[in-house]
Amino acid sequence: xKRFIKSxxxxxxxxxxxxxxxxxxxxxxxGHRLADYGSYIPWGLWVAFYIYxxxxxxxxxxxxxxxxxARIERLEKIGKLALFTAFGCLVAALLSIWMDLGHMFRVxxxxxHMNLNSMMSWMGILYSSYFAIILVELWFALRVDLIETAxxxxxxxxxxxxxxxxxxTDTSKEAKARDHARLRVLGTIGVPLAIAFHGGVGAxxxxxxxxxxxxxxxxxxxFLIGALASGGALLTAVVYIWGPDxxxxxxxxxxxxxxxxxxxxxLFDFLLEIAEFLVGLYSLxxxxxxxxxxxxxxxxxxxxxxxxxxxxxxxxxIILFARAVPxxxxxxxxxxxxxxxxxxxxxxxxxxxxNIVIPAQINPEIPGLEYAFGGPGLKFTYLPSIxxxxxxxxxxxxxxLLFLVGEKILPIVKDDNREVA
Amino acid sequence: MALIDIKPHEIRKRMIDDIRRALQxxxxxxxxxxxxxxxxxxxxxxxxxxxxxxxxxxxxVVYRPVVEEEHGNYPNVRKSFLPRPxxxxxxxPCVKVCPAHAxxxxxxxxxxxxxxxxxGCRYCISACPYSARTFDMGYFYTDNTPEIMQYERxxxxxxxxxxPRKDRESSPVGNARKCxxxxxxxxxxxxxxxxxxxxxxxxxxxxxxxxKSLIAELLASPRARKLxxxxxxxxxxxYLV
Ligand code: SF4
Ligand code: SF4
Numbered sequence: 001x002k003r004f005i006k007s008x009x010x011x012x013x014x015x016x017x018x019x020x021x022x023x024x025x026x027x028x029x030x031g032h033r034l035a036d037y038g039s040y041i042p043w044g045l046w047v048a049f050y051i052y053x054x055x056x057x058x059x060x061x062x063x064x065x066x067x068x069x070a071r072i073e074r075l076e077k078i079g080k081l082a083l084f085t086a087f088g089c090l091v092a093a094l095l096s097i098w099m100d101l102g103h104m105f106r107v108x109x110x111x112x113h114m115n116l117n118s119m120m121s122w123m124g125i126l127y128s129s130y131f132a133i134i135l136v137e138l139w140f141a142l143r144v145d146l147i148e149t150a151x152x153x154x155x156x157x158x159x160x161x162x163x164x165x166x167x168x169t170d171t172s173k174e175a176k177a178r179d180h181a182r183l184r185v186l187g188t189i190g191v192p193l194a195i196a197f198h199g200g201v202g203a204x205x206x207x208x209x210x211x212x213x214x215x216x217x218x219x220x221x222x223f224l225i226g227a228l229a230s231g232g233a234l235l236t237a238v239v240y241i242w243g244p245d246x247x248x249x250x251x252x253x254x255x256x257x258x259x260x261x262x263x264x265x266x267l268f269d270f271l272l273e274i275a276e277f278l279v280g281l282y283s284l285x286x287x288x289x290x291x292x293x294x295x296x297x298x299x300x301x302x303x304x305x306x307x308x309x310x311x312x313x314x315x316x317x318i319i320l321f322a323r324a325v326p327x328x329x330x331x332x333x334x335x336x337x338x339x340x341x342x343x344x345x346x347x348x349x350x351x352x353x354x355n356i357v358i359p360a361q362i363n364p365e366i367p368g369l370e371y372a373f374g375g376p377g378l379k380f381t382y383l384p385s386i387x388x389x390x391x392x393x394x395x396x397x398x399x400x401l402l403f404l405v406g407e408k409i410l411p412i413v414k415d416d417n418r419e420v421a
Numbered sequence: 422m423a424l425i426d427i428k429p430h431e432i433r434k435r436m437i438d439d440i441r442r443a444l445q446x447x448x449x450x451x452x453x454x455x456x457x458x459x460x461x462x463x464x465x466x467x468x469x470x471x472x473x474x475x476x477x478x479x480x481x482v483v484y485r486p487v488v489e490e491e492h493g494n495y496p497n498v499r500k501s502f503l504p505r506p507x508x509x510x511x512x513x514p515c516v517k518v519c520p521a522h523a524x525x526x527x528x529x530x531x532x533x534x535x536x537x538x539x540x541g542c543r544y545c546i547s548a549c550p551y552s553a554r555t556f557d558m559g560y561f562y563t564d565n566t567p568e569i570m571q572y573e574r575x576x577x578x579x580x581x582x583x584x585p586r587k588d589r590e591s592s593p594v595g596n597a598r599k600c601x602x603x604x605x606x607x608x609x610x611x612x613x614x615x616x617x618x619x620x621x622x623x624x625x626x627x628x629x630x631x632x633k634s635l636i637a638e639l640l641a642s643p644r645a646r647k648l649x650x651x652x653x654x655x656x657x658x659x660y661l662v
Pocket of ligand 1: 506553
C-alpha cells in the first residue's frame with residue numbers, strides 16, 4: 001500500500017513538474033502578462049502559495065523542535081523527517097514568491113537596501129537566517145548517519161554521503177552528544193525565529209491599513225496557528241508514508257500523538273476563524289463586510305464551504321476524533337486513517353491561504369474606480385489564469401521532488417527503522 | 422462662485438510665476454500641492470489623456486483616472502467627478518512598506534520611485550489607500566499589430582530621467598508606477614500636464630509654503646477637503662468640494 005502511494009506521489013510530482021515547465025516557460029517569456037492579477041488586485045495565487053508553503057514549513061519545523069529542544073522521546077525518530085519536510089516547503093515557498101516579483105533578479109535589494117519599517121524586509125532577514133539554521137541543523141542531525149552510510153552503503157550513495165559529511169568522521173559517543181547539544185541550541189534559536197517569521201508574514205498583511213480585512217492584530221496569531229495546524233498535518237501524513245515503520249506499535253503511537261496535536265490545532269484555528277468572521281460581519285463598513293461576504297457566498301463560495309470547511313475541517317475532525325483520540329489497542333488501520341485525515345487538512349489549507357490573500361483586495365478603495373479607466377489589470381475580480389496554475393504546480397512539484405529525491409539519497413530515515421512496504 | 426479674485430486667463434500665468442518663484446528656493450523649502458475644484462470639473466478626462474501622453478503610459482497604467490459619482494434619484498440626478506492623482510501623502514504608507522527603499526519622500530514632498538531599484542513586489546500597491554499605484558506589466562498599445570510603434574518606445578522623463586520603453590522586461594516595466602505631479606516639468610518651470618490641459622481650470626498647482634501663491638490662497642478655502650482623511654496619510658492633493 002505504502003509503496004503504491006509513494007509511486008503515485010512520484011508520478012504526480014513528475015507529471016506536475018513536466019507540465020509545469022510549460023508554465024515556467026510562459027512566465028519567463030511573457031512575464032506577468034498572462035496572469036490575472038494586476039493593479040487593483042496586485043497579489044494573486046503565487047502569494048497564496050507562498051504563505052501556504054511558508055506555513056507548512058514553519059509548522060513542521062516547530063514540530064521538529066519537539067524532538068531537538070523539548071526532547072519528546074517518542075518523536076525522536078521523526079526529527080530529521082520534520083526538518084527535511086520543512087526544508088522542502090521553504091524552498092517551494094521562496095520559489096513561489098520569487099516568481100511573483102516584477103524584477104526577479106533584483107530580489108537582493110531587499111537585503112541591500114533594507115527598510116526596517118517594511119515587514120517584507122524583515123522577511124528577507126528572517127528567511128535567510130531560517131534557511132541557514134535549517135541547513136546547519138539538518139547537517140548536524142544527519143552527520144552520524146552520513147558517516148555510517150559513507151562506510152556501509154552502496155557505492156553511489158556512499159560517495160554522496162561521504163561528500164556531504166565534509167570530511168567529518170567522528171562517530172564516538174561524545175561526538176554524538178555534542179551533536180545533540182548543538183541541535184538543541186540551533187533548535188532553540190529556531191523556535192523564536194520560526195515564530196517571528198511566520199507571525200511576521202501574518203504581520204506583513206496585518207499592518208496594511210488600507211485593507212481592513214487584513215488589518216487586524218489577530219493576523220499574526222492566526223497565521224501561526226494555521227502554520228502549526230497545516231504543517232503538523234503535513235508532517236503526520238509524511239511520517240506515515242516515509243517515516244520509520246518497522247516497529248508498528250511505535251508508529252501507531254506516534255500517529256495517534258500527532259493526530260491529537262493536529263486535531264487540537266485545527267479546532268483552535270477554526271475558533272480564530274469564527275471570531276474573525278463574526279466580528280467582521282457585524283461591521284457595516286463595506287471594506288470589512290465585502291471580503292467576508294465574498295468568501296461565504298461570492299462566486300467562489302465553494303473554496304470556503306467545500307474545500308476548506310467540509311474537506312479541510314469537518315471530515316478530518318470526525319476521523320481524528322474517531323481514530324486518534326480513543327485509548328486502548330489500536331487496530332491496524334489507525335495510522336492510515338489518521339494520515340488520510342491529516343493529508344486532507346494539509347492539502348486543503350491552500351483554500352484558507354487563498355481566502356486570506358484575494359478577498360481583501362476585491363473592495364474598490366475608491367468606489368467607481370474600475371469604471372474610470374480601463375485596461376489590463378484594472379479590475380476588481382480575480383481568477384488565477386492557466387499560466388499561474390501551471391507555475392504554482394511546477395513550484396509545488398519542485399518542492400515535492402526535492403523531498404522525494406532527498407529522502408531516497410539521504411539517510412533521513414535509516415533503513416533499519418524502515419520496513420519495505 | 423468666484424473663489425478668489427482672479428480672472429480666468431490670469432490663472433495659469435500666476436501659477437507659472439508661483440512655480441518659478443518656488444524654484445528659486447532650496448528644495449526643502451518647497452511643498453508642491455495640487456488642488457482640484459470638483460465644482461469646476463466637468464469630467465472630460467482631458468487630464469487623464471494628457472497624463473498618458475506626457476508620461477507615455479502603456480495599457481493598464483494610469484496615473485490620473487477621473488472617477489464619476491452619481492447623486493440623487495431620477496429626476497433629481499447630478500454627477501460629480503473625482504480626478505485622482507497620487508495624493509503625495511505627507512505620511513505615505515507606500516513608502517513605509519517598500520522593502521527596498523525604492524520609493525521615498527523627497528524634500529519637496531513628492532513621493533519618488535526609483536525604477537532601477539524597485540523589485541516589483543507590489544506591496545506599495547496593496548498599501549496605498551487610494552489605489553494610486555498601478556503595475557506596469559509590459560503591454561504596448563500596438564500589441565497584436567504587425568509592428569510596435571516607435572512612439573510607444575520613446576522615453577518618458579519621469580523624475581527628470583529618460584526612461585525609454587526598450588522591451589517588455591526593462592524598467593519601468595515590472596515596476597509599480599504612479600503620478601509624479603510631473604515633477605520633471607515643474608522643475609523646468611512648467612505646469613503639470615493635467616493642470617495645463619484642464620479645460621475647466623479645475624486643477625491648480627503650486628507651492629503651499631509660499632503664502633503669496635495662488636495655491637496657498639485656495640488651501641485656505643472652507644471647501645478644502647482631503648480624500649479619506651481618516652487614513653492619517655495627510656495627502657497633499659486637496660479637493661474643493
Ligand atoms: S496616494 Fe498612494 S502612492 Fe501616492 S503617496 Fe499616498 S500612499 Fe503613496
Ligand atoms: S513594488 Fe517596488 S516600490 Fe513598490 S514596494 Fe515593491 S519594491 Fe517598493
